[in-house]
Amino acid sequence: MSYNLLKGKKGIIFGALDEKSIAWKVAKRAKEEGAEFVLTNAPLAMRMGEINKLAEECEAQIIPADATSVEDLENLFSKAQEILGGKIDFVLHSIGMSPNIRKGKTYGDLNYDWFLKTLDISALSFHKVMHVAEKQDAMNEWGSIVALSYIAAQRVFPDYTDMSQAKAVLESIARNYGYRLGRSKKIRVNTISQSPTKTTAGTGVGGFDAFYDYADKMSPLGNASAEACADYTITLFSDLTRYVTMQNLMHDGGFSSMGISEDIVDMISK
Ligand SMILES: NC(=O)c1ccc[n+]([C@@H]2O[C@H](COP(=O)([O-])OP(=O)(O)OC[C@H]3O[C@@H](n4cnc5c(N)ncnc54)[C@H](O)[C@@H]3O)[C@@H](O)[C@H]2O)c1
Numbered sequence: 001m002s003y004n005l006l007k008g009k010k011g012i013i014f015g016a017l018d019e020k021s022i023a024w025k026v027a028k029r030a031k032e033e034g035a036e037f038v039l040t041n042a043p044l045a046m047r048m049g050e051i052n053k054l055a056e057e058c059e060a061q062i063i064p065a066d067a068t069s070v071e072d073l074e075n076l077f078s079k080a081q082e083i084l085g086g087k088i089d090f091v092l093h094s095i096g097m098s099p100n101i102r103k104g105k106t107y108g109d110l111n112y113d114w115f116l117k118t119l120d121i122s123a124l125s126f127h128k129v130m131h132v133a134e135k136q137d138a139m140n141e142w143g144s145i146v147a148l149s150y151i152a153a154q155r156v157f158p159d160y161t162d163m164s165q166a167k168a169v170l171e172s173i174a175r176n177y178g179y180r181l182g183r184s185k186k187i188r189v190n191t192i193s194q195s196p197t198k199t200t201a202g203t204g205v206g207g208f209d210a211f212y213d214y215a216d217k218m219s220p221l222g223n224a225s226a227e228a229c230a231d232y233t234i235t236l237f238s239d240l241t242r243y244v245t246m247q248n249l250m251h252d253g254g255f256s257s258m259g260i261s262e263d264i265v266d267m268i269s270k
Contacts, residue, residue, distance in 0.1 A: 005238035007034035010084040012076065013060075014040050014067060014129075015094030018050045020199045022148060023094035025230035031058040033234055035090070038080045040065045067095050067125035073132040080138075087140045090237040093129055093147035096122045096201045098163045104206065107161045115162045122166035123173060130177045130189070141186045144237045147174060148229075149191040149248060151256055159206035171248045178246035188245035190236055195223035195252045217263040219253030 011030060015023035016039055030037055039055055043064045055062050063079050065072035081087060098121075099114035126147050133139050152160040153167035171191050178189035196202055196212040205211075216223045224232075232251050235241055250256045 002032045002034070005033045005234055005240070006030055006090070009035045009089040009237065010080075010086060011035055011037035011090040011092070011237065012040060012080050012088055013037050013092045013094070014065075015092070016041065016051055016054050017045050017048070017200055020226065021094065022194065022197060022199060022226045022229050023092060024054055025226045026092050026094070026233050027054055027058050027060070029227075029230040029234050030090075030237070031060075033238075035237070036060075036084055037090075038063050038076075038083055040076055042066045067093075067129065068120045070128055070132060073128055074136070077132050077136050077138045081136075087143075088133070088138050089140050089143045091129060091133065091139075091143075091145045092233060092237075093126050093145070095125055096148070096163065096166070098122065098161065098166070100162050101160075101205055105161065107158060110162055115165075118162045118166050119169060122163060123169035126170055127173045127177065130173075130181065134181065134184070139181070139185060139187050142239070142242055143185070143187040144241070145177075145181070145187065145189045146233055146236050147191045149193045150196075151193050151250075151252065153193070153248070157211065159208075159211075163205075174248070175246045182245050186242075188236075188242070190244060190246070191248045192229065192232060192236070192251050193248055193256070194229050195219070195225075195255065197223070197226050197229070199226065214264070215252070215255050217267065218258045218261045219255040220258075220261070221253035223255075224251050224253050 013027050039060050039062045046064050061083050063076050065076040098118040100110050149167045152164040174189045174191045181187035196215050
């Protein structure tokens with residue numbers, strides 16, 4: 001159902017790789033809600049070509065950008081304003097990648113060059129996005145910027161290795177830039193801490209199926225889907241949440257407030 005929540009708003013959506021991507025679902029919902037936006041992803045991800053299908057469906061243009069490159073981001077923000085014919089109202093940062101996780105490295109055996117890459121791609125890129133947006137004065141007042149996080153920023157999930165630190169940094173960047181952009185232009189900055197979700201990035205984490213099921217059994221509402229995450233993200237881009245900023249917002253079916261659930265007790269007692 002559409003509520004026209006984003007009518008007249010212009011945005012940039014990072015991170016739609018394929019139909020399973022959270023950013024893909026956000027793009028579809030943003031279109032339904034009346035937004036105009038550009039899609040962007042790393043040049044390498046573009047080569048897979050799936051994003052073209054989404055662009056067609058959403059009547060959106062694609063601007064390639066490696067989110068770790070300030071130069072690419074400068075080009076992205078200036079071209080996006082040209083294409084959309086004005087300043088930006090919302091930005092979704094839906095980017096995560098750890099070479100250590102990809103190569104199956106354990107927490108005690110991390111490659112430090114890759115660790116830095118994890119931090120650059122998954123966390124510092126968020127700082128760079130806001131740095132470029134601020135320098136170009138590319139955002140409208142009362143704009144909204146959202147990045148996606150995971151509860152491993154606060155709790156220990158051993159297979160999430162260096163991404164745990166990346167998410168902790170990401171959430172801290174949201175608070176610190178949220179202060180700056182709030183004061184200067186009333187722009188809000190938040191992270192959404194999402195349930196485990198079956199996407200390329202999600203299922204790449206070791207033991208994913210087990211902690212997906214565990215989280216589902218721990219959460220009174222069950223795991224939040226990518227579609228539900230998109231719905232929530234749309235509310236944060238809308239004018240209905242204008243005083244929510246510098247928050248890490250749990251979107252996890254109740255998982256983060258649980259100690260143990262009856263389902264888990266039953267499972268262990270068997
Ligand atoms: N899937 C989950 O279980 C889960 C849970 C909580 C949070 N998240 C977060 O949600 C976000 C989106 O992930 P997803 O689950 O939709 O998976 P996904 O694999 O579909 O999306 C990750 C995206 O990051 C992009 N990316 C990687 N390196 C990049 C770079 N250098 N520049 C620009 N883009 C780059 C990829 O191309 C891809 O589009 C990530 O931040 C992820 O950590 C995912």
